[in-house]
Amino acid sequence: MPHKHGARNTDIADVAQLAISPNLPAHIPLLLDQIHAQGKEYLDVNPQARLDLLESARSLVYALETPREAILRHCWSETTSYAAIETGINVGLFTALGTDDNPKTVAQLAKTTNVDPVLLGRIMKHLAAMGVLLETGKDTYQPTGFSKTLTEEKYSDAFPLMTTRFTQGFLALPTFLAQTNHTNPTNPTHTAFHLGHNTTHSFFEHVQREPDTARRFNNHMGVYAQGRPRWMDPGFYPVQQQLIEGAVPTIDAEGVLLVDVGGSFGHDLLAFRRMWPDLPGRLVLQDLPEVVAGVPAEVAELGVEVLGYDFFTAQTVVGARAYYLHSILHDWPDDLCRTILANLKAAMTPGYSKLLINENVIPDTGAYWETTSLDFIMMSIGSAERTESQWRALLDGAGLRVVRIWAAQRGVESLIECELV
Ligand SMILES: C[S@@+](CC[C@H](N)C(=O)[O-])C[C@H]1O[C@@H](n2cnc3c(N)ncnc32)[C@H](O)[C@@H]1O
Known part of the structure; x- marks a missing residue:
């Protein structure tokens, strides 16, 4: 029987034949040529060629497999x-x-x-x-x-994290979206997560109440960005030039260089300190008290200050050179992002402080599957990954000027550099 919403000219016999025929047969010869060429480059040890080859191989599978497969x-x-x-x-x-x-x-x-x-x-x-x-x-x-x-638990924890505290939300999405008349979900207190997990608490409230969820989530976040270009890597964001040389007044050892707001177990600040050991200024890690209680000792040993802090309240570190938000704003709809941003703005010194937002910026075409999957994860908790125009609208509306969006790989892990207007 044809699908009730899928009326097309293809008759039933054609669909039965389509179901056992390659999905996109016309694409197969070109993909095979591409794979041949990219395979040679990969063997020449070109790191980008591995990603290109993987994408082509995946596209080949999608083109070659039948709908039934x-x-x-x-x-x-x-x-x-x-x-x-x-x-x-x-x-x-x-x-x-x-x-x-x-x-x-x-x-x-x-x-x-x-x-x-x-x-x-x-x-x-x-x-x-x-x-x-x-x-x-x-x-x-x-x-x-x-x-x-x-x-290693820091990798394997992704599985129990997902099955205990995410997957049921994804499975509930079609029902939730039907119940809400297929409007874009933006209310974090009424989500597919709540429906699927039969709970009145949000995901982050569960993190605060469940030590196992907190540990698994922070382990997962600790390796989340591994293997992707990082903003602090040479050739991405010019750290020395943008954060140190451009600072007036000059930043000294007593001043705060970087506050990682919602920085989990401190993996980003650890990487920053290791990559830039000689930069002046203090590094501060902030997250919920329940989270910072589990921060590994090496964070303090490397001189990072650790503070329990709720980013929906007034920022306690005032006048830092830069405030850093990594994968924070994608967790929240625009109205709550504006509260987080207002708390940061009040602590920023005009003409001196910067806000560095490290997030996916979804391109208009050719979005990467990791980003679109993450967008669905966010959809299940009432938020979203954002496109460039959505980022600009949010930040302009919050009274921040986008200095530049620094990007590496298809918008994944971009760095949006902002100042006070
Ligand atoms: C998606 S994780 C990102 C963690 C880290 N920045 C990273 O990129 O790996 C979101 C972080 O926000 C923290 N968080 C959630 N609600 C918070 C709040 N109200 N105040 C401070 N941190 C909060 C969580 O504990 C978690 O560490």
């Missing part, structure tokens, strides 16, 4: 591999398999993990089918880079 990929494989991976994490499978490349049998691993060998065999077969492990023989497996990475 695509449906099964979405509905079967992605959801079930999630279950297999999280179970693997729970029973210590990836640690037991190890980080050397020696293959191990299901029988050996069943003993180490104390899991029924029949069940473990089924889990490992699926993990190998999904590329998480490498099958080297009957009931014998070798780790991959992926499985080795899952031996």
